Amino acid sequence: MNTVASIPARQETVTRPRPVERVLRGQATSDGAGVKLTRVLTQDLQKRLDPFLMLDNFGTDNPEDYIGGFPDHPHRGFETITYMISGRMRHRDSAGNEGLLQNGGVQWMTAGRGVVHSELPEQEEGSMEGFQLWLNLPARNKMVAPWYKDIQSDAIPEVAPAQGVKARVIAGRSHGVQGAMQREVTEPLYLDIHFDGAGEFRQSIAPGANAFVYVYRGQVEVGGKPVELHRMAILANDADADGVVIEARGPARALLIAGMPLHEPIAQYGPFVMNTKEELMAAFSDYQAGKFV
Incomplete structure (x- = not known):
């Protein structure tokens, strides 16, 4: 059972809610070995939603849509955060890390100066659903050593500010409860909010943070x-x-994600995200030379 704060230590105070700037629909695409998904945060939104680079939502009951998974592929310069709603995926990487991502769990990986990893299904039938978020690293941290953490579902704290309303606090802080992960500089807030029926959820957001x-x-x-x-x-x-302020008139679930922008140049090509074209070229060269961990 998850750690639930049924009477939060501190209620969130929101006196002037942020308005919605625009509402967008994601783009259907595929990645890895043909895994079908919806790209919610696309490359053209990276500057607007800095420090976030991408959000993918994968979800299907058809094994043909996910069975190939995401075989070995490289990353450099950012962090990947994979949140599994249902299903089982096995992570392995060139730094020697291995973990099983399953219902309600999170995999947080810092690619840093370079890592090669795979995420492969450990199921041949049933539903697979989840999200992968890419969080940029500041220029000074892009070449840090790769790092990885498995966060099981029962290690993610929950807050219940009202009857029938709860939030899983993956990163940041909500209602006085610290989330499973904290990050300096970008200070990400990552909440999974559940409404059993009609209800309201309030969350403070730092001034200057980008949020969706x-x-x-x-x-x-x-x-x-x-x-x-x-x-x-x-x-x-x-x-x-x-x-x-997020309100529901019936059962609903939503992610609330926010973070402090880096205000740095973004140079991306596929799985490499750096600050300059020259750094991108170096990433390709290092990968081809087998210099990734």
Whole structure:
């Protein structure tokens, strides 16, 4: 059973909620060995949603859509955060790390100066659903040593600010409860909010942070604006706003993700994210020379 704070130590105070700037629908695509997914945060949104580079939502009951998984592939310059809603995926990487990602668990990997990893299904039938978020690293940390952590479902704290409303605190802090992960510089907030029925969830957001909400069950209202299933609502950077209010009229689930922007150049080609073209070329050269861990 997860650690649930049924009476939070501190209620979130939101006096002026951020309005919704725009609502977007993700793009259907595939990755890895043909895994079908929806790319929610696309490359053209990277500057607007800095420090986040990508958000993919994979979900299907058809094994043909996921059975190939994500075979060996490299990364450099950022962090990958994989959150599994249902299913089982085995992680292995060139730094010698191995872990099993399963229902409700999170895999947090810092690619740093370079790592090769795979994520392969450990099931041949049933539902597989989850998310992968890419979090940029500041220039000074892009060449750190690779790092990896498996966070099992029961290690993710939960807060229950109202009857029938709870949030899993993957990163950051909510209602006085510290999440499973903390990060300096980008200070990510990553919440999975569940509504059993009609209800309201309030969350403070640091001034200057970029933030968005993604609905993956039902529908919600964000700042009074309807956000339907499989839509992302980008929250406006209103200087006077201090948080967000998410309301549901029935069962719903949504991710709330926020972070402090790096305001640094982004140079990306596929699985490498650096600050300059020259650094990208060096990444390719190092990978081809077998210099990744």
